[in-house]
Amino acid sequence: MCFMYRCCANIYQIHCMILAREIKELRNKRIALVKVLWQRHGIEEATWEPEDAMRKQYPNLFISKIFGDENP
Numbered sequence: 001m002c003f004m005y006r007c008c009a010n011i012y013q014i015h016c017m018i019l020a021r022e023i024k025e026l027r028n029k030r031i032a033l034v035k036v037l038w039q040r041h042g043i044e045e046a047t048w049e050p051e052d053a054m055r056k057q058y059p060n061l062f063i064s065k066i067f068g069d070e071n072p
Contacts (some may be wrong), residue, residue, distance in 0.1 A: 018037075019043075033048045033049065
């Protein structure tokens with residue numbers, strides 16, 4: 001999946017893909033995480049990122065029904 005964003009009048013194209021979704025349970029909190037494979041990185045370099053932060057920063061990643069009916 002790819003998406004574009006504009007910064008300082010330049011357009012950058014970022015390629016990334018969400019590989020997995022997981023809920024981490026802390027003492028009294030649940031945190032939704034997504035595993036992101038970033039552009040030009042191998043699968044072993046995929047990182048776990050907070051889902052809410054990724055939705056705010058990269059909303060285009062969540063347009064399609066990646067996780068079935070879990071998208072708002």
